[in-house]
Amino acid sequence: MKGQIKSLLTVTFLIITISASAQKNKINTINSGIPWFDTNLNVVSAHGAGIVKDLGKYYLFGEFKSDSIIDFTGFSCYSSDDLYNWKFEKIVLPVQKSGKLGPNRIGERPKVMKCPKTGEYIMYMHTDDLKYKDQAVGYATSKTIDGVYIFQGAILFNGEPIKKWDMGTFQDTDGTGYIITHSGNLYKLSEDYKSVTEQIVKDMTGHCESPVIFKKNNTYFWLGSGLTSWERNDNYYFTATSLKGPWEAQGNFAPKDSSTWNSQTTFVLPIVGSKETSYLFMGDRWAFPYQKSAATYVWQPLIVSGTQLTIPNYKENWKINTTTGRWSNVKLKGKNIKNTDEKIIYSDSWIKSPLKDIFSYYNSNKKEASFSLCFKGTQIGLYGIAKPDGGFAHIEIQDSNNKIIHSSLIEMYCKYAESSLKYLSPVFKKGTYKLIVTVAGKHGNWYKKDGTEFGSTGNFVSLDKLIIIK
Numbered sequence: 001m002k003g004q005i006k007s008l009l010t011v012t013f014l015i016i017t018i019s020a021s022a023q024k025n026k027i028n029t030i031n032s033g034i035p036w037f038d039t040n041l042n043v044v045s046a047h048g049a050g051i052v053k054d055l056g057k058y059y060l061f062g063e064f065k066s067d068s069i070i071d072f073t074g075f076s077c078y079s080s081d082d083l084y085n086w087k088f089e090k091i092v093l094p095v096q097k098s099g100k101l102g103p104n105r106i107g108e109r110p111k112v113m114k115c116p117k118t119g120e121y122i123m124y125m126h127t128d129d130l131k132y133k134d135q136a137v138g139y140a141t142s143k144t145i146d147g148v149y150i151f152q153g154a155i156l157f158n159g160e161p162i163k164k165w166d167m168g169t170f171q172d173t174d175g176t177g178y179i180i181t182h183s184g185n186l187y188k189l190s191e192d193y194k195s196v197t198e199q200i201v202k203d204m205t206g207h208c209e210s211p212v213i214f215k216k217n218n219t220y221f222w223l224g225s226g227l228t229s230w231e232r233n234d235n236y237y238f239t240a241t242s243l244k245g246p247w248e249a250q251g252n253f254a255p256k257d258s259s260t261w262n263s264q265t266t267f268v269l270p271i272v273g274s275k276e277t278s279y280l281f282m283g284d285r286w287a288f289p290y291q292k293s294a295a296t297y298v299w300q301p302l303i304v305s306g307t308q309l310t311i312p313n314y315k316e317n318w319k320i321n322t323t324t325g326r327w328s329n330v331k332l333k334g335k336n337i338k339n340t341d342e343k344i345i346y347s348d349s350w351i352k353s354p355l356k357d358i359f360s361y362y363n364s365n366k367k368e369a370s371f372s373l374c375f376k377g378t379q380i381g382l383y384g385i386a387k388p389d390g391g392f393a394h395i396e397i398q399d400s401n402n403k404i405i406h407s408s409l410i411e412m413y414c415k416y417a418e419s420s421l422k423y424l425s426p427v428f429k430k431g432t433y434k435l436i437v438t439v440a441g442k443h444g445n446w447y448k449k450d451g452t453e454f455g456s457t458g459n460f461v462s463l464d465k466l467i468i469i470k
Helices: 001-007
Strands: 047-054 057-063 075-080 086-095 107-115 121-128 136-142 150-156 167-171 177-181 185-189 196-201 210-214 221-223 236-240 248-252 264-272 278-283 296-306 306-309 319-322 327-329 335-337 362-364 368-377 379-386 392-398 402-413 418-424 429-438 446-447 451-455 462-463 466-470
Touching: 047 278, 057 107, 086 121, 107 167, 121 167, 136 379, 167 210, 210 264, 210 278, 221 264, 296 319, 368 379, 368 466, 379 392, 379 402, 379 429, 402 418, 429 462
Parallel strands: 047 107, 047 264
Antiparallel strands: 047 057, 057 075, 075 086, 107 121, 121 136, 136 150, 167 177, 177 185, 185 196, 210 221, 221 236, 236 248, 264 278, 278 296, 296 306, 319 327, 335 466, 362 462, 368 429, 379 418, 379 462, 379 466, 392 402, 392 429, 446 451
């Protein structure tokens, strides 16, 4: 086990799968806050993402992250017919030989728009050096949505790069394209989307990272997050009836101190259906430093009423009908296994939560402490307690021959204690399997430029309950 944990936390950590042991059964829900696996059963790596719907299919573009470095490692593209099942297409913009997206550089928040005038697909992104001292908004072009994008360099305004970091894009109903940046800046693009013609909003607000704009009827909504590095915070929004403003601050759109359900805004996707239009909030739940393996996605229905935005409660599992545009809540159906069940085998160092605690769970922070369960079915899920002292856990699924058929990494850190689904396995062929969960003995810490420390204070891994899906 010790060797397995050590290999897990190396540069080469990957999801281990044996495709023959699993059926490529489709999932039919959006599951927030857990690792997602593509149609090849590899972890979906597309953070800081945006979605484009093209010819009836959804294309997800994002940062293809690493577990060991923050350097640019390429932008990924996944496709889906239903927003649940994602096929890995390719790395559509790889690391360049040199230049702004070359080795030892930063590349973040890719967003793609199709230019109405030329029919080209234009990708925009934040480029920088590793110290975040050379920021610019770059762009790349492709004739097809899932083709290899050709990096063109920095997009220019008055002959100069836009020297901002967090950025996003917005395409208005008339086809006009815009670039958004942190601190409330909005730039109008030329007709070919390859240069900036004017800045229409300047320094509308302080900070406001991960900016997003979307529109409903005659109201524009501008979303953003506070400046807390990889830490989650209460994201907020502004409204206006014109992109030029005035923009009115509206406060948070998720409950106060929920840290936007432990996420940071990255995109809002309108899903236009025959019955109604729903708005899909896309957020990142970062898990520094294991951003490839353990960082997850928080996708939630965003309620839009007049000028009010809300995500009033957290939905672990839900559906969206892309034909009608209507969404519905879903509860996982299976056999619940309590953490006190004698079938669960704990190693030493697992302690039951204090009686005064609001949750009932077993937890341990001892490296290599583990628990296991043999089960019959097609899928297994783990509910755990995320806390300020939560850490990383290694998950293995073994088949009846004790062969590892799947491996994953999950995080149990949150600024406040909360209980939710932390892991849901891929769908395997119905059979007998063994789940093994091991304390990795690691947790994430990071610092702002001013030295402020964020992150967990411990390595605790916990078990609330398990669910077996037949």
